[in-house]
Amino acid sequence: MDFLKPESVYNLANIREDLIRMEDTIIFNLIERSDFPTMPSIYDNESSEIKIPNFDGSFLDWIFQQQEIIESQVRRYQSPDQYPFYPKIIKESFLPTIKYPKVLANYFREININDEIKKIYITKMIPRVAKYDGEQGENYGSAATMDISVLQSLSRRIHFGMFVAEAKFQADRELYTKLIKNNDIDGIEKNITNSAVEEKILKRLIQKAKAYGTDPTADAQTASKVHPEAVVGIYKDWVIPLTKKVEVEYLLRRLEDKEF
């Protein structure tokens, strides 16, 4: 899938291939984060352990904002699959703007559920993957850096829902136009849901988490570095539902862009 070639973007097989590749990235990142404890101080705006001068936010927010400032300057958020967590602080790039052809409806930049992703990640996912519940002051920076990698890979996966939604809309304009006009959210959800594909994803994730999380040369009984069930749970409980949420949000507004 190549954003400079719109025809490649509306092909569900291409989208699925990219989504499958993203599973690897998400699992690698979860494995790396699982090497550290939960470290609640990193996420606490009022932490007594970590004081950041002249900054209103958590330790993670501080590093993440600095990183988005850098990455925005190298065009990260020009790409239609990248959505900032701190859209108010990002900067212009010093590089020439990339002229991406139109691949999504004109309001697509208004759909950004990163705040929700971050909240769920911190409160729900970290406790499932972290090595143990506790602090490790000398690794605050390392853990937060891995958090950013996990969050960025989750955000990309979830906002990819817009490409799925657009491909589905284009494949059956009549059906979706009717559902959207009737504000039929249940009908939209039903039509974008493919339970067989979802089952396949969850089965694949168990296998991948085991394969990537275990040293293949170690004793057979070695535990995976990340619990395969935790990875599956993260997809089942949040990644898949949040992707659908993005798809529905995108589709509900789809008739706004009459030219497309």
Added chain:
Amino acid sequence: MDFLKPESVYNLANIREDLIRMEDTIIFNLIERSDFPTMPSIYDNESSEIKIPNFDGSFLDWIFQQQEIIESQVRRYQSPDQYPFYPKIIKESFLPTIKYPKVLANYFREININDEIKKIYITKMIPRVAKYDGEQGENYGSAATMDISVLQSLSRRIHFGMFVAEAKFQADRELYTKLIKNNDIDGIEKNITNSAVEEKILKRLIQKAKAYGTDPTADAQTASKVHPEAVVGIYKDWVIPLTKKVEVEYLLRRLEDKEF
């Protein structure tokens, strides 16, 4: 291994366990980098594709320096296993300094071969792992970000040689003192080399690169995302020799620190 507990640092079994865990990180990072082409413009100080205002260096240098400025502020380079690539530009942290106990001889911060690692990575390793030889302008930032992850994981692995060297010195002070006094580099190299362990590393890497680089649910004939031979070659040709170089550099000066 815990740098706050020096006795855990001089234990070769602990060091090896950490080195084995680092293999995973290095392979994950190489797999992610292999998703992009070589992109020579990223590394070219005089690139006609990428112009950075008021900056003398490559595109990778620019992002990497920005990142080291951030990471230095969250204490990355206080940790005895972290060495900056741009030591002149790093900043003080706003967090309290971590009081690491002494775990290496007092000159250890003077040993830093990151320039050499970066040069070899760009000229030798990228051509071995990249998807194909060419540019992909819209992914300059993504590829450079992965480069930083690879380089940081390689640097940590290679500079870990100092812990190996210190553990070996402490295990046989008499032998190493004699070799160092005679400036017997060959003798030092011979004594720090364990060919059986090296063979084991290379065999493990083949298995790991296959396991982590292949979707376990895909058809049996699917190729690994990174060539397992490339990973083995990177270790054999550079990671292991450069780690030994660090060990020898460290040991040759070891008698300077008479108190330790």
